Each structure stands twice: as structure tokens, then as C-alpha cells.
Amino acid sequence: MISFHPTQLQLIEFVEGNCTPAMALVISAHTDMCPLCQKHINVIEARIAESAIESDVSECDFGNMLSEITLLPAADGFSIPREDQTIELDGRQFKLPRALRKYVNKTGNFSHLLGNLWQAPVDLGPMGKANFIYMQKNGRVPEHTHKGTELTLVIDGEFSDGISNYDTGDFILMDNTNVHAPYSEASEGCLVFSIVDAPLHFTSGVARLLNPFSHLFF
Numbered sequence: 001m002i003s004f005h006p007t008q009l010q011l012i013e014f015v016e017g018n019c020t021p022a023m024a025l026v027i028s029a030h031t032d033m034c035p036l037c038q039k040h041i042n043v044i045e046a047r048i049a050e051s052a053i054e055s056d057v058s059e060c061d062f063g064n065m066l067s068e069i070t071l072l073p074a075a076d077g078f079s080i081p082r083e084d085q086t087i088e089l090d091g092r093q094f095k096l097p098r099a100l101r102k103y104v105n106k107t108g109n110f111s112h113l114l115g116n117l118w119q120a121p122v123d124l125g126p127m128g129k130a131n132f133i134y135m136q137k138n139g140r141v142p143e144h145t146h147k148g149t150e151l152t153l154v155i156d157g158e159f160s161d162g163i164s165n166y167d168t169g170d171f172i173l174m175d176n177t178n179v180h181a182p183y184s185e186a187s188e189g190c191l192v193f194s195i196v197d198a199p200l201h202f203t204s205g206v207a208r209l210l211n212p213f214s215h216l217f218f
């Protein structure tokens with residue numbers, strides 16, 4: 001069950017187009033998986049549309065605008081090829097939320113990192129560094145904090161990080177005030193999609209030796 005959602009303010013900024021492209025992508029993908037946030041967004045959109053109509057009603061030829069919209073050609077025959085809806089690791093298919101499907105062909109192969117972790121880079125252009133990260137059972141990312149922000153969406157499975165337990169669809173925003181060590185004990189493991197805007201910083205014990213390699217996670 002989804003327990004972690006964007007805040008109301010983050011949803012409003014998303015609807016208004018006032019959040020970063022990375023935040024917009026992760027909120028959009030979360031919303032594909034979360035009926036509750038879909039409902040919130042519908043309410044926010046309706047409220048914004050209402051106040052826009054109220055303030056612009058004298059200047060805006062609403063009837064004309066509507067007829068122009070309805071004259072637009074319908075997009076027929078448009079469908080996403082089946083292979084674009086999933087990514088594969090080790091013979092397992094993971095279904096992606098709609099917002100992430102356009103990045104399937106920008107996703108590199110999974111490579112094996114330390115500690116039962118797999119990582120596939122996603123080329124988002126200037127939006128930030130994104131990866132699909134798969135934690136096999138008992139897979140563990142060493143304890144770290146963040147020099148910037150880390151946005152994570154749980155695509156499939158469950159994981160914990162010493163702060164909370166997360167399930168499929170959960171939306172997680174971490175920054176330099178959070179120290180955590182994600183791991184999965186689920187037999188099916190856990191696939192997440194993650195965007196960071198600066199390298200991780202490993203904080204504990206031997207993992208600190210990883211800091212020169214933190215670009216591996218970036």
C-alpha cells in the first residue's frame with residue numbers, strides 16, 4: 001500500500017508547472033500509480049481553472065477557445081508498443097508507470113554493483129542523473145546522505161532504510177538532512193527509480209572509503 005505521497009504544496013507546484021523537471025517527472029510517475037494523488041490533482045486543477053475563468057472571463061473568448069480545441073484532430077491509432085512499457089532484469093519484466101515509459105529506450109543495461117545491487121542508468125538529459133536501482137534480497141546501499149536532493153519512486157517491491165519501510169508506489173524525497181541506508185529483505189527484491197542532482201556522500205565506517213566512487217551512484 002502506498003504510504004508516502006508528495007505534499008499538498010508539491011502537488012500544487014506540480015499542477016502550476018512551478019517545480020523542477022525532475023520533480024515533475026517523479027510526481028507524474030507516482031500519480032500514475034496513486035489514485036489518491038490523482039484525485040488531489042483533479043481538485044487542484046479544477047480550482048485553478050475556476051479562478052482563471054473568474055479572473056479572465058471578460059478578456060477570454062471562452063466559446064471560441066473551446067471550439068478551437070474540439071476542432072483539433074483526434075489522435076487515432078496511437079498506442080505505446082508493448083515492449084516500451086516494461087524493463088527487464090534477469091528475465092523478470094517490470095511494468096513501468098506511464099510517465100517513465102518514454103525513457104525505456106534511454107535506459108542502459110543493468111550492471112552489478114556491490115552488495116546485491118543492480119543499476120541501470122537513464123539518460124534524462126539536463127534533468128538530473130537517474131537510475132533504476134534493483135536491490136536483490138538482502139541488497140543494501142551503504143549508509144549515505146545527499147549533497148543535493150534524491151527523489152525515489154518505488155516501482156516494484158518493498159525496501160527499508162532505517163527511517164521507514166516503503167512499498168510499491170511510494171514517493172520519497174531525501175536531502176542533506178537525511179542519512180539512510182536502503183536495503184531490501186523482500187524475497188522478490190525491490191526496483192526503484194531514483195533521480196539525484198548531486199553525488200551521494202557515504203557516512204559510516206568502511207563505506208566512507210566508497211566516497212571516491214560515489215559517482216557510481218550518481
Ligand SMILES: [Zn+2]
Pocket residue numbers: 002004005006030031034036037038
Ligand atoms: Zn500519492
